[in-house]
Amino acid sequence: MKKSILISITVVCLLAGCISPENESKKLERMFTIGTTMPIKSINIFSDYYFGILRDLMMDRLVSIGEGGTIHPELAESWETKENGKTWIFKLRRASFHDGKTLTAEDVAFTINYLREKVPEYRSHLALVEKAEAVDERTVKIVLSKPWSNFLWNLAVVNILPKHVWENVEKPLEFVDTKATIGNGPFVFESFDKSSGLLVFRANENYWKGKPKVDKIVFRIFTNDQAMLMALIKGEVDTIYFYARGIDPAIVSGLLGKENLSFIVVDNLGVDNALWFNCQRYPFDVKDFRIAISYALSYEEYAKYIAAGYAEVPNAGFVPKGWKFYKETRKLEKNLSVTNEILEKLGFRDCNGDGWRDYPDCTAFEMKLAYRTDIVESSRLAEFIKRDLENVGLKVRLQPLDNPSFRQVLDRDKTHDLAISRTTMWGMGMWAGYATGYFDARNIGWANVADQRLLEIIDALLNETVEEKRRELIYKLQDIYAEELYAIPLYWGKIVQPYRSDKVSGLVYNPMMGIIGDETWFKILIK
Amino acid sequence: MVQNFDKIILFLKYFLTISVVVTLNFAIPRVMPGDPILNLFGEEAYLYEGILMELKREFGLDKPLHEQYLLYLLNLFSCNLGFSFSFQRPVSEVVAEYMLRTLILTIPSTILGIILGIYLALLIVWKGGERAMVIMILIYSIPAYWLGMVFLYIFSFKFGLFPLGGAVNSVIYINRLILPFLTIVIHIIVLNAIMGRAILAGTLRDSFVLTAISKGLKNSLILRRHVLKPSLAPIIALASIEFGFAFSGSTLVEIVFSYPGIGMLTWEAIKTRDYPILQAIFFIIALVVIIANAIADLISRAIDPRLRS
Numbered sequence A: 001m002k003k004s005i006l007i008s009i010t011v012v013c014l015l016a017g018c019i020s021p022e023n024e025s026k027k028l029e030r031m032f033t034i035g036t037t038m039p040i041k042s043i044n045i046f047s048d049y050y051f052g053i054l055r056d057l058m059m060d061r062l063v064s065i066g067e068g069g070t071i072h073p074e075l076a077e078s079w080e081t082k083e084n085g086k087t088w089i090f091k092l093r094r095a096s097f098h099d100g101k102t103l104t105a106e107d108v109a110f111t112i113n114y115l116r117e118k119v120p121e122y123r124s125h126l127a128l129v130e131k132a133e134a135v136d137e138r139t140v141k142i143v144l145s146k147p148w149s150n151f152l153w154n155l156a157v158v159n160i161l162p163k164h165v166w167e168n169v170e171k172p173l174e175f176v177d178t179k180a181t182i183g184n185g186p187f188v189f190e191s192f193d194k195s196s197g198l199l200v201f202r203a204n205e206n207y208w209k210g211k212p213k214v215d216k217i218v219f220r221i222f223t224n225d226q227a228m229l230m231a232l233i234k235g236e237v238d239t240i241y242f243y244a245r246g247i248d249p250a251i252v253s254g255l256l257g258k259e260n261l262s263f264i265v266v267d268n269l270g271v272d273n274a275l276w277f278n279c280q281r282y283p284f285d286v287k288d289f290r291i292a293i294s295y296a297l298s299y300e301e302y303a304k305y306i307a308a309g310y311a312e313v314p315n316a317g318f319v320p321k322g323w324k325f326y327k328e329t330r331k332l333e334k335n336l337s338v339t340n341e342i343l344e345k346l347g348f349r350d351c352n353g354d355g356w357r358d359y360p361d362c363t364a365f366e367m368k369l370a371y372r373t374d375i376v377e378s379s380r381l382a383e384f385i386k387r388d389l390e391n392v393g394l395k396v397r398l399q400p401l402d403n404p405s406f407r408q409v410l411d412r413d414k415t416h417d418l419a420i421s422r423t424t425m426w427g428m429g430m431w432a433g434y435a436t437g438y439f440d441a442r443n444i445g446w447a448n449v450a451d452q453r454l455l456e457i458i459d460a461l462l463n464e465t466v467e468e469k470r471r472e473l474i475y476k477l478q479d480i481y482a483e484e485l486y487a488i489p490l491y492w493g494k495i496v497q498p499y500r501s502d503k504v505s506g507l508v509y510n511p512m513m514g515i516i517g518d519e520t521w522f523k524i525l526i527k
Numbered sequence B: 001m002v003q004n005f006d007k008i009i010l011f012l013k014y015f016l017t018i019s020v021v022v023t024l025n026f027a028i029p030r031v032m033p034g035d036p037i038l039n040l041f042g043e044e045a046y047l048y049e050g051i052l053m054e055l056k057r058e059f060g061l062d063k064p065l066h067e068q069y070l071l072y073l074l075n076l077f078s079c080n081l082g083f084s085f086s087f088q089r090p091v092s093e094v095v096a097e098y099m100l101r102t103l104i105l106t107i108p109s110t111i112l113g114i115i116l117g118i119y120l121a122l123l124i125v126w127k128g129g130e131r132a133m134v135i136m137i138l139i140y141s142i143p144a145y146w147l148g149m150v151f152l153y154i155f156s157f158k159f160g161l162f163p164l165g166g167a168v169n170s171v172i173y174i175n176r177l178i179l180p181f182l183t184i185v186i187h188i189i190v191l192n193a194i195m196g197r198a199i200l201a202g203t204l205r206d207s208f209v210l211t212a213i214s215k216g217l218k219n220s221l222i223l224r225r226h227v228l229k230p231s232l233a234p235i236i237a238l239a240s241i242e243f244g245f246a247f248s249g250s251t252l253v254e255i256v257f258s259y260p261g262i263g264m265l266t267w268e269a270i271k272t273r274d275y276p277i278l279q280a281i282f283f284i285i286a287l288v289v290i291i292a293n294a295i296a297d298l299i300s301r302a303i304d305p306r307l308r309s
Helices: A002-016 A022-028 A049-053 A106-119 A120-125 A151-155 A227-232 A249-255 A288-295 A299-305 A337-348 A376-392 A404-415 A425-429 A452-465 A467-484 B003-031 B047-058 B065-077 B091-127 B130-141 B145-157 B175-203 B209-216 B219-248 B251-256 B262-272 B275-303
Strands: A031-034 A063-065 A071-073 A076-082 A086-091 A129-136 A139-142 A189-195 A198-205 A216-221 A239-241 A262-269 A272-276 A368-370 A396-401 A417-419 A487-500
Touching: A031 A227, A063 A151, A063 A425, A071 A076, A071 A139, A076 A239, A076 B209, A086 A106, A106 A120, A106 A129, A106 A139, A120 B047, A139 A262, A198 A467, A227 A239, A227 A249, A227 B145, A227 B251, A239 A487, A249 A262, A249 A376, A249 A487, A272 A288, A288 A337, A288 A467, A299 A376, A299 A487, A368 A376, A368 A404, A396 A404, A404 A417, A404 B262, A452 A467, B003 B275, B091 B130, B091 B175, B091 B219, B091 B262, B091 B275, B130 B175, B145 B175, B145 B251, B175 B219, B209 B219, B219 B262, B219 B275, B251 B262, B262 B275
Parallel strands: A031 A216, A031 A239, A368 A396, A368 A417
Antiparallel strands: A063 A071, A076 A086, A086 A139, A129 A139, A189 A198, A198 A216, A262 A487, A272 A417, A272 A487
């Protein structure tokens, strides 16, 4: 009986061909298989956020972001600014779209105008763009309503669309035809099979940088990390990918020593986890109170236990090392006597002997600590922080929120007291750059800062295009972050990217896009 | 006259149930905190207030709740399930696509599970199988997703018989169905065996069964005619509930096996606060459960004269 069951299973499997036919096709072409848990649902780069993450594979941008947040030429081979950063003129390279049509300045101008008119997200990214126009076939002029020094950073997320495809598309978010994937990028979209969880791209033979060193990229979509990691260990996928994230450092130790598994470890230019104060709520609007909290936190433990050692204790200046204009500020440290002394001075003492500090008027004090439940490290950190703050008598109520609730509370309502969240590398560069978007109450503003001192620096930075002066402003910005502690970085982490060294080598980690950045496609070696 | 009155009461009962379900479907997603519009864009997206308001207007979320409710009812009456925020497609298209995948998996597993489960229950009841019952209860106490993870580990990871998630190519799509199918079918078998045993054991104690035995009838005849047949009404009621669940998918099993069915769609819709999708899924599931229940009622009355009286 048992034997016949085994035979039946084997026969079914063989008939179904489930014993890895990918190896067969891999022999014929250089195929790179990536596992991902990004829940891709459609092939529209605007309405499907996660498919949009992959748009650089299909469509180039004028400029891209490289090491230290520096801007690199991409489709634009050069550019100049006039009128103190109000007018930008870009000279384009020769390139053609996947359907063979030449990419011209008309396409670039169309893309900028089209996106700011029709795609909500870009209406914010390109809010200051007055108009874009083609000067000649390879020159495009973009006029802004006022100087905007950080304009190039926003252009780094604008992928050039073919005018001949999109000009008649009234509702870009609903356009799911395969034509919506046409660009000039290194890969051509081939297929998306949601049922099988497969997304396939093929190398663009006519790419202006040359044909990529991989013929085909296959994304295999998983919905649980454990299955994806098993697939990696087993060699069903060559590596794994999720935007702005490596694997959870806590599971790295379990993977070390696995046969043929190697790791790329790089500094994260985003802040893995930070503690954000709502700086327009008492007592978080009091600088000394924020400083008191900063001395109550166990940074070394966070780096050791939450980031499994793939992190270091951060500086008060928030911006991680590795950024072009990074400035050394004081290292954060734990010192409970400083915390207690400041809290006593501010009048936060235990009035009724229940073990918890109260407001200076002796009413009960409790802080809500919001955190994102979709980021596993944040959930763990919340427990650590609660413990640390309760150690100094500050009562904390945890407020676990899924992503939509978190955004509602922090982005819109601003009803939080404290919150734990990460910043991405691209997010760090938003607004005036160097995390200003996350601090400034006029933007995303998780720290909800309306402090004129900070806002003046941000405004100056937005207007300043001279590099020397910008550097001075960015140094000042980090000084004020360190002094005011509107948010406390909890650790500066590293990104750990695992891959199968028996199947692939030459992966390069782009600080913004990770291993699917352009650098990988010309260095990768499929074995 | 009395019969007509009964029918009216029955109709009102179902109408009331559907009305409550429809209202709850509308209300529950909106009670959840979180803005569906903010969630349409990435975590780094900053949308100016004006843009947000425009989008809310486009999706009809700027209207007062009672107007949204009326619009929802009107759409429902014209069989329009709405437009998905996150898919940017008509809800009916999206739900049909995901529902089909779920039904491919759950309908065969439910049918097979019920048949085998009841057969097993009969065997246990007739031949005595306390040890078998202990095993059944043990298996049933294992959550389906955990059983799925164990299967995934053994058959996919250790023996490499099936893909760990996502078919390697779409031709062999069937092989990714096998493990989730097994996981679901085992749970349904065990559930039906446990419940079926309780129902059948009750019948077995009835005096007409003792009479049949003492008449020296064949075991198969006693089981079929005197044990199974009188027990069919509660078994059918149980089956109708299971068919309702078949339409709702098995969210955690689908997540374990990376299978994009209706359970996963529900999960995604909750995460993105896609109200139209959630409303449609809950409405369809409730409708299926109510219809299945009504059919079960009719069948039970047809086969069991005791219910007709």
